[in-house]
Amino acid sequence: xxxxxxxxxxxxxxxxxxxxxxxxxxxxxxxxxxxxxxxxxxxxxxxxxxxxxxxxxxxxxxxxxxxxxxxxxxxxxxxxxxxxxxxxxxxxxxxxxxxxxxxxxxxxxxxxxxxxxxxxxxxxxxxxxxxxxxxxxxxxxxxxxxxxxxxxxxxxxxxxxxxxxxxxxxxxxxxxxxxxxxxxxxxxxxxxxxxxxxxxxxxxxx
Amino acid sequence: xxxxxxxxxxxxxxxxxxxxxxxxxxxxxxxxxxxxxxxxxxxxxxxxxxxxxxxxxxxxxxxxxxxxxxxxxxxxxxxxxxxxxxxxxxxxxxxxxxxxxxxxxxxxxxxxxxxxxxxxxxxxxxxxxxxxxxxxxxxxxxxxxxxxxxxxxxxxxxxxxxxxxxxxxxxxxxxxxxxxxxxxxxxxxxxxxxxxxxxxxxxxxxxxxxxxxxxxxxxxxxxxxxxxxxxxxxxxxxxxxxxxxxxxxxxxxxxxxxxxxx
Numbered sequence: 001x002x003x004x005x006x007x008x009x010x011x012x013x014x015x016x017x018x019x020x021x022x023x024x025x026x027x028x029x030x031x032x033x034x035x036x037x038x039x040x041x042x043x044x045x046x047x048x049x050x051x052x053x054x055x056x057x058x059x060x061x062x063x064x065x066x067x068x069x070x071x072x073x074x075x076x077x078x079x080x081x082x083x084x085x086x087x088x089x090x091x092x093x094x095x096x097x098x099x100x101x102x103x104x105x106x107x108x109x110x111x112x113x114x115x116x117x118x119x120x121x122x123x124x125x126x127x128x129x130x131x132x133x134x135x136x137x138x139x140x141x142x143x144x145x146x147x148x149x150x151x152x153x154x155x156x157x158x159x160x161x162x163x164x165x166x167x168x169x170x171x172x173x174x175x176x177x178x179x180x181x182x183x184x185x186x187x188x189x190x191x192x193x194x195x196x197x198x199x200x201x202x203x204x205x206x
Numbered sequence: 207x208x209x210x211x212x213x214x215x216x217x218x219x220x221x222x223x224x225x226x227x228x229x230x231x232x233x234x235x236x237x238x239x240x241x242x243x244x245x246x247x248x249x250x251x252x253x254x255x256x257x258x259x260x261x262x263x264x265x266x267x268x269x270x271x272x273x274x275x276x277x278x279x280x281x282x283x284x285x286x287x288x289x290x291x292x293x294x295x296x297x298x299x300x301x302x303x304x305x306x307x308x309x310x311x312x313x314x315x316x317x318x319x320x321x322x323x324x325x326x327x328x329x330x331x332x333x334x335x336x337x338x339x340x341x342x343x344x345x346x347x348x349x350x351x352x353x354x355x356x357x358x359x360x361x362x363x364x365x366x367x368x369x370x371x372x373x374x375x376x377x378x379x380x381x382x383x384x385x386x387x388x389x390x391x392x393x394x395x396x397x398x399x400x401x402x403x404x405x406x407x408x409x410x411x412x413x414x415x416x417x418x419x420x421x422x423x424x425x426x427x428x429x430x431x432x433x434x435x436x437x438x439x440x441x442x443x444x445x446x447x448x449x450x451x452x453x454x455x456x457x458x459x460x461x462x463x464x465x466x467x468x
Contacts, residue, residue: 011337014313018288047310048338082338094335118415118437120340120384124209124251124467144209144467146252146293148315148340150384167208189293189315191249 001206003027004039008056011047019188023199033065041205046082050091053082074179076205084182088153105155112168120150127173131162134176135197143193145185209467211251211438212455214445218257221278225443227395229363235446239285246290248452257298287313295343306333318343318387321360334382344378345387348404363391372411379412390420397423402434409435425455429462
């Protein structure tokens with residue numbers, strides 16, 4: 001199968017590619033939106049600010065092709081971290097930005113009055129699975145994954161949530177909606193459990 | 207619940223792995239890539255890799271010390287990130303946004319800046335805006351004077367700044383840093399335990415995670431660091447000179463009632 005990682009200049013693509021290699025798939029890192037047409041599965045990683053991320057997707061011509069391949073042709077899609085947040089309707093990071101609106105919902109900063117709750121939320125936290133197949137096949141009811149973020153996506157429709165995590169507030173750690181999967185945590189940095197999530201995504205893409 | 211992290215710190219000098227004492231004495235202990243493989247197999251929480259080579263000074267007695275600029279350390283980073291499915295923070299000699307780009311594109315998840323952040327604090331704002339706060343660690347090296355006063359030092363602990371750690375920590379947080387690596391210079395390599403007052407002062411002054419480092423001699427020291435307010439406890443030497451250092455460190459934390467990833 002051909003897996004394409006979208007390179008829109010936001011972050012750590014090599015780690016994502018290395019992790020997929022470790023589970024037996026050699027992905028293509030692409031700067032050319034047309035490559036998505038030949039892809040069997042698409043990965044949108046991303047580290048950085050929401051506004052910059054969306055701007056780069058637009059300027060480099062990814063948005064229409066992504067919409068066509070993922071929303072119309074229903075190709076398996078995996079969004080990671082910022083790549084999940086960008087699917088929302090709006091974000092309040094730095095100022096108000098519009099997202100791709102594939103998943104109705106707002107992206108907002110984690111807020112807590114508890115001084116023990118530090119933001120950014122950095123480190124290993126438990127995700128309890130509300131959808132136990134899909135990405136979490138073979139992983140039981142919950143696992144710890146590595147998080148590194150200050151903002152979270154609050155989906156309007158709770159049925160798209162596949163995993164929940166808590167840091168001062170309970171928030172959506174992952175999403176599953178038809179052919180769209182996304183995680184707020186970094187599976188590529190979450191050792192064995194994370195590699196299993198990527199393996200499960202590959203299995204569903206085949 | 208977010209778990210408290212236990213973090214090995216690897217120190218790179220002139221392309222070789224070293225152990226450090228009081229920021230001055232550095233002994234070569236091994237191969238920079240092999241150690242990472244070992245930690246990856248141990249399933250450690252994450253790894254900090256700090257290049258402490260001086261910019262303008264080389265060991266002329268050795269012809270294998272050809273490290274100049276960031277190039278050679280970055281080759282090590284390439285090799286490291288291919289075997290490492292855990293979060294990696296890279297620090298040392300990062301001066302510009304371009305240096306940061308280099309580190310991120312080669313597989314670092316976070317970068318740590320120290321002297322550059324002090325010399326041009328605007329670098330913190332720029333980098334946090336570009337890469338997100340969660341990717342920017344500011345490393346703060348602190349010296350406790352004989353009268354008990356604490357002061358931030360830069361240039362690998364050589365240059366006094368006149369700043370208190372609390373003051374500087376608040377400023378780096380306001381500028382957008384996402385995490386603080388708090389190192390005690392006078393505890394470095396001594397095994398006397400963390401400077402708990404320092405950890406308490408800096409964590410109460412800020413609301414971002416604080417990673418404590420410097421002074422661990424026994425596994426029981428970790429829990430003290432967490433109780434003093436750290437979100438993560440780091441150490442260097444103990445990881446090299448004791449057996450099963452991850453397992454035993456985690457066990458000591460769990461025994462003290464602290465939630466860790468086992």
